Structures are given as C-alpha cells and as structure tokens.
Amino acid sequence: MRRDSRRKRRSRLSIWRRHWRQAWSQAWSLLWEKPLESVLTLVVMALAALPAAALWLAGEQLQDVELQAPGDWIVFTHADSREAQVRELAEALGKEAGVQAVTVLSPEAVLRQYLQDSALDGELESLAEGIFPWVLEVRATPGLTAEQGAQLAGDWQQRWPGIIDQIAHDPAWQALRAHLGRFLGRGLFWVAFFSVVMLFFVVSNTAHLRLRRHQAAIEVMQVLGASDAYLRRPYLLASLFSGLMAGLLTVLLLWLILLSLSQPWHGLQQGLGLPPFRLYLAGQSLWLWPLLLAGLSLLSARVSLQQLRSE
C-alpha cells in the first residue's frame, strides 16, 4: 500500500517535471516564432523602464552625497566670548577627527557677510559692533557621514558649553538638498508610475496577441484534456523571460549612459568631494532590476490570461 502511494507520488512528480520541460520548450518557440516582435517588445519594455531606473538611481546618488558629505558646520559662539577663547577653540576643533579645516570669522566679518547676503550694504553700518558673535566655519573631511557629523557637533557642544552657543549646518546646502529631494521624490513617483503602466500594457498586449494567435490550438488542446495550468504555463514563462531580458537591457543601457557620464562625474567628484557613482537602486544592486521587471511582466501576463479566460 505504502509502496503504491510512493510510486504514485513519484509518477506525479515525473509528470510534473515533463510538463515543465514541455512548457519551457513551448515558451522558447513562442519567443522565436516572431523574433522581430519579441525583440521590439524587449526594447519597448526596457525603454519604458529606463527613466524610472535612471531617476531612482539619481536619487540614490543624492542620498549618498547627503550621507557622505555633511557640508560645512557653522559654529556660533556666545556673544560674550573673547577672541583668544575662540581662537583656542578653533585650534582644538582643527585637531578633531573628521575636521578638514576651520576658519575664524570675527563679528565684523560676519556683519559684512550678512550685509552682503541681505543686500543691505551700507545701510546698517551704523549698527553697534558686537551685535554678531565670533563664528567658526568648520569644513568636514570627505567620507564623513551626516550621522557621524551630527554626533561630533553634539560632542563639541557638550565639551565647550561655555564658548559654543549653537552649531548649524550650512543652510544653503540643506535647503538645496531638501528641494532636490522633494523634486526627485515626486518626479520619481510619476515617472515610475507611468513606466509601470506602460510596461503593464506592453506585456499584456504581447501576451494577448500571442494567445489570440494560438487560440485555435488552445481550444484543441482543451478538448484533448489540457488543464488551464498546462495551457497557461508557456505564455507565463515567455513573459517572465521577456521581463528578465528587458530588465537586463535596461541595466545595460543605464550602464552605457553612466559610462558616458563617468568623465564629467569624475570632475565633480574631485572638485566637490562627492562619492563615486554606484549602481544601486532602492539600496539594492541595480542588477535586481531584471527580477523586478520579470515579476511585473509575469503579473501582467497573468492578468491578461485571466481576462481572456473570462471572455
């Protein structure tokens, strides 16, 4: 009895294996029966996915820049701090790990910069001296993360509470970063949304056309006792393969674009102390992109098959 059930299970497994082998070979035939159509589908899918991947990648680099270059700190001293104390502090900060350079700005220099920045040159010259405190501009070493930077600032405030009033990041850099982040975030959302919609239609349409072309054969196979899963499998596998290939093509295209941008990026990297460009997407390697596209492709084909079945 037990031997019988084992034999039955083994036989079921070998049938399942044979069905999968047949499905792979049929999927392969489906892809090759109209090679031009298959290639065009791949290209359209890859082009549809490219903007989303590119924008996402740009967002990742921005995040890297944000993480790896915390910008300059501005250390405001108390109003009653004396020059000697401030210069002592500057010297001490200059020796701190993570600090590249420290510039001391006197209250007069801060006033001049303020008047220049606010286009009030000359009008406030009559203001009494001492309205601004001594300020230190501290530049971080490249590679220091924002988190490490914030930790250092908190540490300095604790160590020199009598001199340091507050520490701020460069406001212009912070504002730019925030705007860029919002812009890229929204842009990415819409581009990704339309890419997904377009991909969905391309894949559904291809699966639909393939099915229509083979409708007569499908009907005959149904009469001969083919199950829905048996009939569906080659079409799903063909779509999965198309998605995988389109994903690889997207990564290849992105890589070529990045290759052409590598020279100017290298210049920026040297000048601004930016990190090298990385092929990362949502924290994961961009090489996962083909899997993402294959999954989406499979889902679209599945929906299309379901729709045809209900017709």
Next chain:
Amino acid sequence: MIRLEQVSKRYQGSAFVLANISLEIAAGEMVFLTGHSGAGKSTLLKLIGLLERPNGGRITIGGLDIREVKPRGIPWLRQRMGFVFQDFQLLNDRNVFENVALPLHILGLDERDVRRRVSAALDAVGLVNKGKALPRTLSGGEQQRVGIARAVVHRPAILLADEPTGNLDPVLSREIFQLFSHFHALGTTLVIASHDLALLKEMNQRTLVLEQGRLLHAS
C-alpha cells in the same frame, strides 16, 4: 457507460437546441447519431464530451454525475475521451507525429512511451511513414486519419466523432468507418454523428435520430 436523463440545452438568446433527451449507451457500444443539419447532433456530442454544460437534466459518464465534477476535474475526464472533428482540427505548425503525440504530452508520458504509442497509432491508421509531414501537405482522408490516430493514441474509453466523413468522398468515408469498426472491436465506446445514411445502414449499428432537438427514435 453514458447515460442522459431529460437533458436540455439552449444557448443564450436562442430556442432549445436539445429538449428532454434521455438515452443510454453501454460500454463498448458503437452508436450513430443522425439527423438534419441543426438537429442537435453536435450539441449532444459536446454535452457528452463536457465541452458544454446542459441547462437541465442529468448526464452520467462511467457512473459519474457531471454536475458534481468541479471545473478542475473536467480536463481529467476529457483525457479519458477521444474527439474526431469534421474539419480535422490539426495544428498546422506541428508535424503529424507531434499532432498525434499531443494527448500523450498532456498526460505527461515519457518520450519513449510517446514514440512507441504514436508509431502504433499511426500504424493503425496506415500513416506510419508520414510522421514528419505537415498536415497541410496531406489529403483530406489522410488528415482525418491523423485526427483519428490523435483521438485513439491515449486509448480512450469513449471516442466521439462529429461528422468525421463530412469532408470526404465515399471511398475515403468507408475507409474511415472501417477504422472506427476496428477500434470498436478493441472495446472502445463510440458515438459518431453522421448524416451519411447509406454508410450507417452498411455499418448496421444502433442509430439515434434527432430532429429539431428531440430524439425521434432509435433503431
């Protein structure tokens, strides 16, 4: 083997194609369905072959009430039947061997078994040398013989044929009917729809006459 009780069928927006059909076909029997075009012969075959569902009545196949069969079980039942069509329904992008092998691939048989059984089926219909030919290169009679080989290759218990000689001349029709007799002798239950009265008379088997969806008489 096959039992129909008060079976009715109507398509959406049309009158009844079949009304209150009751009949019984024993295992190993050969039965002919005849009648004018539109009498309901094809619909009756489709009901037996589970290609359509009845609107009323009960169909039992091998003791199994088909109302109790879940959609997932329908392919399993169809795998135990063979179908022969008037227009052959061969896949033109596959050769004769591949067409005949279809039911065996669906059953998941291994390639050695498939080769052996397809060769035997092609031998039985006299086409053993045409395995590599594409269906469109064959004559009508040969194509129908491929259709029959495909219908019997998996040794079904029931063979359903819808006007199998409708597109063939009398000589070829007689050859096809001889093939059916051969499979009948091997114990297969056959239900064949045909309006070739002369041939039916010659076959001397039970014949059911349908007219406007009703069973007139059995002879």
